[in-house]
Amino acid sequence: MTSSQRRLFPDFILGPLKGVAATLLSLGIGSALLATSEPARADTWPAKPIKLVVPYPPGGAADAVARLYAEKLGESLKQPVLVENKAGAGTAIAAEFVANAPADGYTLSLVPTGQLTVLPHIAKNLRFDPLNSFAPISLLASTAVVIAANPTVPAGNVKELVALVKAKPGKLSYSSSGSGTIIHLAGENFRLSTGTDILHVPFKGSAPAVTALLGGEVDLAFDTLTVLAPQIKAGKVKGIAIASKKRSPLLPGVPTVAEAGYPDYDVVSWFGLAAPAGTPDAVVKRLNAEVQVIAAQPAAQEKLAAQGLEAWPSTPTQFAERIRSDHAKYGRIVKASGATFD
Amino acid sequence: MELLSQLSQGFAAALSFGNIAYCLVGVTLGTLIGVLPGIGPVATIAMLLPATYGLPPLSALIMLAGIYYGAQYGGSTSAILVNLPGESSSVVTCLDGHAMARQGRAGAALGIAALGSFFAGSVATLIIAVLAAPLAELALKFGPAEYFSLMVLGLVAAVVLANGSLIKAIAMIILGLLLGLVGTDVNSGVERFTFGIPELSDGFGFVVVSMGLFGIAEIIYNLEKGEKRDFFATSVGGIWPSRDDFRQSWKPVLRGTTLGSILGVLPGGGAILSSFAAYTLEKRLAKDSSRFGKGAIEGVAAPEAANNAGAQTSFIPLLTLGIPPNAVMALMVGAMMIHGIVPGPQVMTERPELFWGLIASMWIGNALLVLLNLPLIGIWIRLLKVPYRLLYPAILLFCCVGVYSVNQSALEVAFTVGFGLLGYLFIKLDCEPAPLLLGFVLGPLMEENLRRALLLARGDATVFFTRPLSLGLLVATLLLVLILVLPKVRQTREVAFQED
Numbered sequence: 001m002t003s004s005q006r007r008l009f010p011d012f013i014l015g016p017l018k019g020v021a022a023t024l025l026s027l028g029i030g031s032a033l034l035a036t037s038e039p040a041r042a043d044t045w046p047a048k049p050i051k052l053v054v055p056y057p058p059g060g061a062a063d064a065v066a067r068l069y070a071e072k073l074g075e076s077l078k079q080p081v082l083v084e085n086k087a088g089a090g091t092a093i094a095a096e097f098v099a100n101a102p103a104d105g106y107t108l109s110l111v112p113t114g115q116l117t118v119l120p121h122i123a124k125n126l127r128f129d130p131l132n133s134f135a136p137i138s139l140l141a142s143t144a145v146v147i148a149a150n151p152t153v154p155a156g157n158v159k160e161l162v163a164l165v166k167a168k169p170g171k172l173s174y175s176s177s178g179s180g181t182i183i184h185l186a187g188e189n190f191r192l193s194t195g196t197d198i199l200h201v202p203f204k205g206s207a208p209a210v211t212a213l214l215g216g217e218v219d220l221a222f223d224t225l226t227v228l229a230p231q232i233k234a235g236k237v238k239g240i241a242i243a244s245k246k247r248s249p250l251l252p253g254v255p256t257v258a259e260a261g262y263p264d265y266d267v268v269s270w271f272g273l274a275a276p277a278g279t280p281d282a283v284v285k286r287l288n289a290e291v292q293v294i295a296a297q298p299a300a301q302e303k304l305a306a307q308g309l310e311a312w313p314s315t316p317t318q319f320a321e322r323i324r325s326d327h328a329k330y331g332r333i334v335k336a337s338g339a340t341f342d
Numbered sequence: 343m344e345l346l347s348q349l350s351q352g353f354a355a356a357l358s359f360g361n362i363a364y365c366l367v368g369v370t371l372g373t374l375i376g377v378l379p380g381i382g383p384v385a386t387i388a389m390l391l392p393a394t395y396g397l398p399p400l401s402a403l404i405m406l407a408g409i410y411y412g413a414q415y416g417g418s419t420s421a422i423l424v425n426l427p428g429e430s431s432s433v434v435t436c437l438d439g440h441a442m443a444r445q446g447r448a449g450a451a452l453g454i455a456a457l458g459s460f461f462a463g464s465v466a467t468l469i470i471a472v473l474a475a476p477l478a479e480l481a482l483k484f485g486p487a488e489y490f491s492l493m494v495l496g497l498v499a500a501v502v503l504a505n506g507s508l509i510k511a512i513a514m515i516i517l518g519l520l521l522g523l524v525g526t527d528v529n530s531g532v533e534r535f536t537f538g539i540p541e542l543s544d545g546f547g548f549v550v551v552s553m554g555l556f557g558i559a560e561i562i563y564n565l566e567k568g569e570k571r572d573f574f575a576t577s578v579g580g581i582w583p584s585r586d587d588f589r590q591s592w593k594p595v596l597r598g599t600t601l602g603s604i605l606g607v608l609p610g611g612g613a614i615l616s617s618f619a620a621y622t623l624e625k626r627l628a629k630d631s632s633r634f635g636k637g638a639i640e641g642v643a644a645p646e647a648a649n650n651a652g653a654q655t656s657f658i659p660l661l662t663l664g665i666p667p668n669a670v671m672a673l674m675v676g677a678m679m680i681h682g683i684v685p686g687p688q689v690m691t692e693r694p695e696l697f698w699g700l701i702a703s704m705w706i707g708n709a710l711l712v713l714l715n716l717p718l719i720g721i722w723i724r725l726l727k728v729p730y731r732l733l734y735p736a737i738l739l740f741c742c743v744g745v746y747s748v749n750q751s752a753l754e755v756a757f758t759v760g761f762g763l764l765g766y767l768f769i770k771l772d773c774e775p776a777p778l779l780l781g782f783v784l785g786p787l788m789e790e791n792l793r794r795a796l797l798l799a800r801g802d803a804t805v806f807f808t809r810p811l812s813l814g815l816l817v818a819t820l821l822l823v824l825i826l827v828l829p830k831v832r833q834t835r836e837v838a839f840q841e842d
Contacts, residue, residue, distance in 0.1 A: 057749075058388030059672035064679065067392060085388065086750050089543035090526070093751075096540065122531065125538055173798060179531035201797055204528050204790070207665050207672070211609060214663060215482035217798060226679075230664050230686030306682045 045105050045283055046079040052108045052273075055094030055115060057087045061226045064307050065141050065271045066110040072294040073287070081108075090180065091115040092126055099128035103278035108287075109134065111272040114182045117326035121334040122180045130327060134274040136319035137284050138291040141304050142270040142312040143224045145186045145243035146254070147174075148232060153219045158194075158241045158260035161220075165196040173199040174220035175209040177227075185330055186243050186267040187222045188337035190257065193265045213237055224269050225250055226308035243267045250308055270312060272319050284316055349471060352698025355400060356706055361699070364401045365707045368408020373714060375409070376416020377722075378740050379426040379557055382549070383413040385747040387673045391680075399681035400696055404703040406677055407657070410670045411463065411704070414653045415711050418455045418646055419722055422448060424737060426557040430548055430614045431649035433779050434621040436556055438634060438641030445637050448723050453583040454591050454639055455646040456715040462599040462647035463708035466654035469603050470661070471701050474690075477607045477655065478662035484608055486795035487805050491815035492608075493788035496615050498819050499622040500780040501826060511777045514768075518781025521546060528790045529797065541753045546761075550754050551782055553741050554761020555768070555775040561734050562766045582719075583639070591643035594624050598647030606652025609659050609667030614783050620648035626825065635774075654704060661697060663687060 050073075054066045063085065070081040086094040095115050101107035116130035128134075147158075153172070155161040165172050176184040179202040191198055201218050203209035206227045213221035214236055221228065222243065229251055232239040239254040245266045247256055257265040273291060275284065294300050295313040304311055314322070355361065375386045387406055394402035414431065421432040422439035435455065442451040469477070484492075501511050524535045525545030536542040583591070598620040605616035624644045625634045634641050659667045664686030666672040678685045683693060690697045725733075745758050768775055799805040806812050 057669060058384065058391070059666075059669065059676045063388075064676055071392060084750055087544070088749055088751070089540040092543070093540045093749075170800075179529065199797070201794060202528055202531075203794075207609065207667065211482065211659075211663070211665050212485070214665075215485060217485040230684040230688075233684075234664075234687040236663075236687055302682075303680060306684070307679045 055091035105283035352702035355699035369412035372412020376413035519785035522785035558762025559765025594644035598644035602648030602651030606655035617645035
């Protein structure tokens with residue numbers, strides 16, 4: 001923008017308008033450019049805007065992680081990184097889209113935990129291979145899963161909770177953000193690990209699931225720190241435990257399930273960055289390097305922390321290993337829990 | 343007195359030059375995207391979100407909120423002018439609003455919609471300021487059993503929406519219920535009627551169905567009739583609502599505002615129900631209910647007031663509980679978090695300038711919307727004189743862009759065309775699409791909550807009668823059924839007596 005324009009309109013008007021114009025332009029021209037794809041050459045890449053596919057509608061943690069990294073990657077790569085929300089079919093539509101996109105480094109995927117590790121165990125006819133269709137680039141961020149209870153539930157920690165449920169098998173219920181989500185599996189994993197019987201009540205998303213906990217319709221809720229931390233901090237619900245091996249710095253007072261004597265219980269909700277399989281190594285390496293830089297920035301970490309997220313970069317190999325091990329683990333839990341999905 | 347000082351604190355924050363400007367940008371953008379069929383506030387706010395990162399938190403929220411309720415204003419404009427409901431809440435506005443436009447009274451319809459919305463928005467904002475906390479408690483008291491009973495009430499009321507045959511209306515509602523079954527079952531995760539098409543696994547989108555049944559079907563039907571639009575001439579009755587219009591409208595606006603303010607608080611379905619409920623109520627209260635569907639101004643005033651009141655009070659769960667009741671609010675949560683504000687019960691006490699500033703800005707925004715919309719009416723009406731050969735391709739283009747922008751899916755555009763053809767068939771068969779749409783929206787919510795209530799009650803169906811709120815709603819449903827049936831009974835008896 002030239003300085004003469006700056007004088008015509010104050011910044012508070014131009015700011016948002018600029019955003020609109022840029023987005024409209026990028027939507028139109030960007031997708032026209034993306035349509036004509038050429039094989040990536042490491043020395044010229046990126047020569048045009050990059051598309052980052054998010055498998056959820058705008059809003060929510062996945063979208064926030066994507067937009068944060070997209071903005072920063074755009075700055076360091078000197079090419080806009082455009083977030084495209086392709087929601088549907090429990091993230092399968094986006095996964096199929098990326099798996100079938102040209103492996104030229106211009107289509108990237110924001111991978112939430114369940115997409116490659118849970119969905120393949122419960123959905124039929126997926127047109128992608130969770131372990132072979134993608135080139136993992138790096139993990140981006142993680143958020144702990146939390147177990148929370150309505151204040152009327154007479155249990156303040158995992159030991160008391162387990163004792164309560166064992167005394168009243170099948171009487172207590174927990175809400176989740178949906179059947180077959182990582183949250184649901186955290187709940188099933190808890191049931192299996194502690195040998196207890198708790199009723200699963202699925203909702204359509206986190207907002208109604210937490211409302212049900214606040215209103216006392218359900219006794220317990222499993223959800224991410226992003227969703228539950230504000231309610232726990234405000235004292236509206238009780239934080240029973242963190243569902244992973246280590247405590248969260250964002251909620252340091254809440255112990256882990258592992259601390260209560262279930263050392264193998266560990267569910268982490270993570271978000272990663274991947275490209276279609278066959279994307280040139282040089283591109284993967286460059287993107288990984290940029291992610292490391294961004295994840296180390298205090299400003300980025302702060303923005304993530306505000307949403308209950310922690311920056312969690314990795315090497316491509318570590319990310320691939322994480323996908324493989326979680327894929328195996330959730331496969332076991334789906335089988336053991338007897339959760340059937342047609 | 344505390345309220346006054348809090349409000350003055352809010353106005354002090356909202357009345358800064360920058361914040362008024364952001365409010366204006368927000369409501370103007372909102373009006374524009376509301377008028378453009380299909381492009382809803384969700385897509386717009388998602389696009390603008392990055393642009394708000396650099397703003398102060400209050401300014402960002404004021405602008406985003408302005409887009410949301412501005413879109414409610416704009417949505418009624420396209421509903422009235424071209425029979426295109428961009429949002430679920432403007433479906434009922436199509437019924438009488440578009441009928442008024444056909445009679446050359448588009449100006450009166452737009453005027454009453456704008457003024458009714460302004461009144462409702464102002465009152466609802468006051469309600470947020472005074473009653474936010476108790477109303478949030480009401481939202482929490484609504485469990486699955488209550489939602490189920492509310493949806494039953496809504497579906498029975500949907501019968502009243504129909505102007506013609508009762509049988510056809512019921513058939514359309516059931517068809518809507520069936521269409522609503524498509525997609526993944528929330529309770530079991532099983533896919534139903536998806537035929538292996540991934541795009542169907544979340545069901546048909548509301549925009550897809552409504553654009554097709556209303557907008558595209560209307561265009562096909564009009565093309566068939568050829569271009570004769572003398573009824574759009576604006577000579578009849580001028581472009582402003584007459585004194586008579588106001589006399590007929592003020593009570594419906596009051597009732598609509600009340601209904602909308604209450605139902606708007608309920609996350610999930612409340613906002614959709616409010617405009618339908620307001621319309622139903624007016625039709626039952628009217629001395630001559632046969633005018634409805636043929637351009638009754640009450641049929642525009644009440645639902646418009648209700649949907650705007652509901653749009654304002656739907657901020658209550660977000661502001662007091664930190665729970666977003668719809669997709670737009672979920673985006674606002676994102677915006678708040680980016681600015682380090684954790685939406686939750688504590689926002690009201692920890693960041694009072696934010697809470698009250700936003701509320702004050704809603705008043706300012708509603709006033710700006712009236713100032714913006716009333717002069718625009720003349721321009722909108724001129725839009726109706728644009729020849730079909732220019733107007734229709736433009737509408738179709740915007741419909742396609744709008745539908746595509748929801749999920750970036752070309753297949754959904756094709757679905758929309760399919761629903762357009764279906765809608766044309768309905769026009770030919772003299773079946774009205776509004777009851778279908780209500781069945782389509784309410785059906786899945788009803789099923790989901792029925793099964794959830796039974797799941798929580800471990801299969802005990804008496805739960806619907808033992809919870810007082812649920813029982814009250816079911817009793818209201820029964821009364822409504824009686825009211826619906828009684829005139830028929832009376833008529834048949836009269837006929838029987840005549841035959842004697």
